[in-house]
Amino acid sequence: MAFDYDKYLRPNKLPHIWCPGCGHGIVMKGLIRAIDTLGLEKNNTAIVSGIGCASRLPGYLDFCTLHTAHGRAAAFATGIKMAKPEMNVILVGGDGDGTAIGGNHFIHACRRNINMTYIIMNNNIYGMTGGQFSPCTPTGAKASTTTYGNPDPAFDIAKLAIGAGATFVARGTAYHANQIDKLIVEAVQHKGFSVVEILDDCPTTYGRRNKFKSVIEMMNRLKEVTVPIKAAEKMSPEQLQGKILTGVLFKEERPEYTAEYAKVIERSKGAK
Amino acid sequence: MAKKVAFMQGNEAAAQGALYAGCTFFGGYPITPSTEVAEVMSIELPKINGKFIQMEDEIGAMASIIGASLTGAKVLTSTSGPGLSLKQELIGYACIAETPCVIINVMRGGPSTGMPTGPSQSDVMCAKWGTHGDHAAICLVPASVQELFEETVRAFNLAEKYRMPVMIMPDEIIAHMRERIVFPEPGELEVINRTAPSVPPEQYKPYDTKFGDVPPLAAFGSGYRFHVTGLNKAEDGFPTTKAALVQAEEERQVRKVDANIDDIVTFEEYMLADAEVVIVAFGSTSRSARFAVNEARKAGIKAGMFRIKTFWPFPDKQIKALAGKVKAFITPEMNLGMCTGEVKRCAEGKVPVVGIFRVDGEPINPGQILDKIKEVK
Ligand SMILES: Cc1ncc(C[n+]2csc(CCOP(=O)(O)OP(=O)(O)O)c2C)c(N)n1
Ligand code: SF4
Ligand SMILES: [Mg+2]
Numbered sequence: 117m118a119f120d121y122d123k124y125l126r127p128n129k130l131p132h133i134w135c136p137g138c139g140h141g142i143v144m145k146g147l148i149r150a151i152d153t154l155g156l157e158k159n160n161t162a163i164v165s166g167i168g169c170a171s172r173l174p175g176y177l178d179f180c181t182l183h184t185a186h187g188r189a190a191a192f193a194t195g196i197k198m199a200k201p202e203m204n205v206i207l208v209g210g211d212g213d214g215t216a217i218g219g220n221h222f223i224h225a226c227r228r229n230i231n232m233t234y235i236i237m238n239n240n241i242y243g244m245t246g247g248q249f250s251p252c253t254p255t256g257a258k259a260s261t262t263t264y265g266n267p268d269p270a271f272d273i274a275k276l277a278i279g280a281g282a283t284f285v286a287r288g289t290a291y292h293a294n295q296i297d298k299l300i301v302e303a304v305q306h307k308g309f310s311v312v313e314i315l316d317d318c319p320t321t322y323g324r325r326n327k328f329k330s331v332i333e334m335m336n337r338l339k340e341v342t343v344p345i346k347a348a349e350k351m352s353p354e355q356l357q358g359k360i361l362t363g364v365l366f367k368e369e370r371p372e373y374t375a376e377y378a379k380v381i382e383r384s385k386g387a388k
Numbered sequence: 389m390a391k392k393v394a395f396m397q398g399n400e401a402a403a404q405g406a407l408y409a410g411c412t413f414f415g416g417y418p419i420t421p422s423t424e425v426a427e428v429m430s431i432e433l434p435k436i437n438g439k440f441i442q443m444e445d446e447i448g449a450m451a452s453i454i455g456a457s458l459t460g461a462k463v464l465t466s467t468s469g470p471g472l473s474l475k476q477e478l479i480g481y482a483c484i485a486e487t488p489c490v491i492i493n494v495m496r497g498g499p500s501t502g503m504p505t506g507p508s509q510s511d512v513m514c515a516k517w518g519t520h521g522d523h524a525a526i527c528l529v530p531a532s533v534q535e536l537f538e539e540t541v542r543a544f545n546l547a548e549k550y551r552m553p554v555m556i557m558p559d560e561i562i563a564h565m566r567e568r569i570v571f572p573e574p575g576e577l578e579v580i581n582r583t584a585p586s587v588p589p590e591q592y593k594p595y596d597t598k599f600g601d602v603p604p605l606a607a608f609g610s611g612y613r614f615h616v617t618g619l620n621k622a623e624d625g626f627p628t629t630k631a632a633l634v635q636a637e638e639e640r641q642v643r644k645v646d647a648n649i650d651d652i653v654t655f656e657e658y659m660l661a662d663a664e665v666v667i668v669a670f671g672s673t674s675r676s677a678r679f680a681v682n683e684a685r686k687a688g689i690k691a692g693m694f695r696i697k698t699f700w701p702f703p704d705k706q707i708k709a710l711a712g713k714v715k716a717f718i719t720p721e722m723n724l725g726m727c728t729g730e731v732k733r734c735a736e737g738k739v740p741v742v743g744i745f746r747v748d749g750e751p752i753n754p755g756q757i758l759d760k761i762k763e764v765k
Contacts, residue, residue: 159610160609175626175627179613180612181614182455183615183627184451184618188448188451191443191455192452192454194451194455195415195451195455195457195463198452199413199456199460220444220445221444223444224443224444224448384431
């Protein structure tokens with residue numbers, strides 16, 4: 117039987133704003149399947165985003181949804197999770213939202229290891245505002261503000277998350293659509309701050325400027341440049357040159373923030 | 389039973405006021421001269437199963453309290469000048485998303501890092517105009533430790549009642565001075581909680597004007613699912629660009645305060661019955677003004693004081709009425725004329741408005757005010 121996405125959507129809020137060929141919708145479907153697998157209760161699940169095309173996602177889903185300000189999703193979500201640790205809190209947003217203006221909130225959510233899952237849709241560009249370069253735009257690429265080629269080096273979101281202290285970090289792609297939900301399921305089940313980066317595409321503002329002839333070509337690139345981490349173990353450094361690893365890249369156990377704060381509450385009661 | 393009395397610092401009293409009002413969540417970032425509020429909250433909140441979090445910056449602090457407020461908690465943050473500037477982005481968010489929250493801003497010298505330990509009253513315009521866009525503002529300016537406690541309780545009440553951010557702005561002197569405080573018993577001061585929805589979840593709309601200008605706010609995780617955004621929204625909480633809906637929504641958000649000014653605006657009239665020279669003052673400056681008025685009276689001058697307790701909305705009605713009766717206003721303030729401008733607007737050219745401005749980190753002393761009274765009488 118075909119999967120019933122409608123159960124989790126807000127039908128009267130569709131159609132969505134995304135362009136044909138945009139990867140964000142693929143990620144939304146993956147998230148819905150993951151939520152279904154996990155059996156998360158709608159009333160007890162908050163989906164929080166920043167600003168951008170990717171950040172429009174929560175509006176389409178029938179949960180407690182919060183569309184915050186640009187870059188601030190992690191900080192709003194931290195307030196929700198601290199105040200009601202029993203709620204499931206899932207963050208979604210774009211590469212620009214999460215790693216530029218929201219970079220500070222992002223790394224501190226990683227550091228605290230607060231039990232939330234952050235899904236970053238990395239299309240290497242500020243899509244919503246018409247294609248200015250983001251901290252994830254490759255060096256040399258064309259954006260509306262890098263007509264002569266991007267001079268900036270790009271962030272590796274996974275490395276950033278690991279370095280900042282996230283205890284579960286995974287990467288998937290919009291091409292490998294069937295893996296997205298599996299990665300999200302594992303991320304949500306992990307106790308701590310989990311980050312799932314999904315490489316996707318923005319045909320409208322990135323593809324066009326960077327000589328991709330079609331969405332198919334952009335999707336094929338996601339296939340060509342990525343290697344599953346398991347397969348990479350058997351490959352030589354030469355073979356891995358220029359490749360991006362996918363799958364669960366990092367996982368560790370470390371005290372979780374709301375559980376640690378529960379201990380603070382206990383200790384405060386013994387205090388004079 | 390004898391009342392609990394203490395000798396307490398203003399910031400500590402503000403924190404105690406927040407706890408009295410039922411605050412259970414604090415998100416902050418340290419900054420002089422407001423830090424004691426955070427310190428007390430960090431000690432007291434866990435004892436009552438509340439939550440304290442020190443965020444990575446003031447934007448994060450503001451975000452955390454809005455998030456927590458949406459789960460139904462009464463929330464507080466505290467800051468000072470530079471931190472207030474950072475919070476402005478999300479103060480606007482709390483305005484448009486109509487999320488109750490309280491912000492204590494202890495006024496120090498500015499702009500920028502300014503004078504971190506010096507008193508000032510130069511953030512009062514920032515309270516109203518700091519965040520972009522049309523929006524209502526409520527800002528309270530207490531003048532004693534006792535009042536800082538009580539006004540913090542009132543700030544929570546107003547935030548919950550009108551579903552909006554409310555600011556309390558003690559100047560550094562009020563925040564750091566120590567005074568006797570008599571704690572009200574539980575139940576003695578009114579404590580208001582936001583109105584919960586009366587309709588079942590399927591019928592709930594977070595901005596349903598069927599329930600008036602301040603629609604009930606449900607809590608995340610309470611069985612009500614809804615959407616919150618910083619975009620202009622329709623009654624169902626989802627973004628809209630429909631002109632008529634946006635216009636109505638914006639007007640309602642301002643009207644909910646404008647139509648309730650008498651419920652919000654508070655002030656003190658001191659020796660105004662026959663006063664010819666009226667000092668309009670607030671915060672610690674009003675303490676010097678009171679002294680000056682007393683001295684002037686001893687010298688046979690008919691002086692009085694109109695003390696502003698609620699800076700926003702501004703007490704237009706009262707000052708306009710006074711302008712028709714008195715000979716002059718004197719407006720001492722620790723800035724270069726912010727309150728003076730408002731008083732001039734209300735005086736409508738009927739009487740002179742003479743300012744006394746200090747921005748050197750020193751308080752305005754009674755002698756300065758008395759001299760001015762003698763000059764203009
Ligand atoms: C404070 C602030 N600065 C700038 C903007 C403008 N802005 C809106 S979306 C956006 C970029 C979004 O890019 P990304 O997060 O990568 O999402 P995408 O649109 O690519 O999915 C920017 C810069 C804003 N809304 N708020
Ligand atoms: S502009 Fe780009 S990111 Fe935005 S919806 Fe279109 S394709 Fe997607
Ligand atoms: Mg992007």
